[in-house]
Amino acid sequence: MPQRIGILTSGGDAPGMNAAIRAATLVGRSQGAEMFGVERGYRGLLDDTIAPLMPADVARILREGGTILGSARCKEFHQREVRDRARANLARRGIDGLIVIGGNGSLTGAMKLTDPEELGDQPLAIAGVPASIDNDLALTGLAIGVDTAMNTIVEACDKIADTATAHDRTFIVEVMGRDCGYLAMTSAIAVGADLALFPEAGRSEAAIVEQIVDTVVTVRSRPGRTRKVIVVKAEGVTFAIDRLKAQVDARLRDKLPDAEASGIETRVTVLGHVVRGGRPSAFDRLLGSRLANVAVRAVMGGITGKMAAWLPPVELAPEIAVRCAADPYCWLVDLGAVLAETENLLQGKSPLARWRAGAFDEIEHALLL
16 A cells, blocks of 8 residues: 655646645645655656655645646656656655546546556556546536636626626626636526526537627617626637627627617626636635545555546446545546546537536526526
């Protein structure tokens, strides 16, 4: 069973990663393991920038956003000889366990590190902890960072709604979500937006313009009610927001009388990386701590190739996932199954992806009644 365990954070940072680092360090040490931090993700494995993690190092990081270990891109990690170098650095330090905190790419790297054909006789147990503000990892109900990101979007949209109401304006608010529109969908519901644009819908640019115009016309035709319109757009909808605004304005001029069209003001706001930062919410602090606890205990028990998951949204076969004895809300899910289903999720092929898109269409229709 591993007695020297490394922790790395990789990919996009997510609020709550530090909570996971802290919990993994403290739980591992309480169970008798030596804990090490790997700086800048997989790049740190190659550069051998690995240092012991002591309780004092993580004592005050719970409330901090980002990650104290840092993160960096490492495109060459897909090469076998590069991974061999990383494993050699771990072996030289006697590190026989690794906790990988990150998203799809990070967990893909974790699975490749433990490929039996490459690993040989070297002892190395790895567990993944899902961290992605986009919530684009399959077989976990939520990933670390999602709750904080949604709260950031809601706060921003609430403020935008104030000025939109005062001036009867239409606002198109772009949020993060490159391959997955989860943030746009859920935050649109939370802020009472009139429309959400997300890549899973698969609409053409012309259809998107018509959808926004129809929403504006419908809202403004209601008697005695606010004439503001809030549209939440995921960045994964590859329609440049300035060009989208221009086409919406032009279509409104075509569709409405001149006097009415001239009274409609359209504004755009791109929240960008504001969504990724900030102090983690209470839920993300708890989620990061609980998932890291499960992951460390699994590695110390000799279990490898698993991801700690929070309430998987689908029923899973026993050979794919088992409920964790250390936390009744957490499961250990096979990494290969996670990555395969994540691919289906991002391509819109999984039942969960189809449910998300269909469920929002129903809610959206009800909002415009």
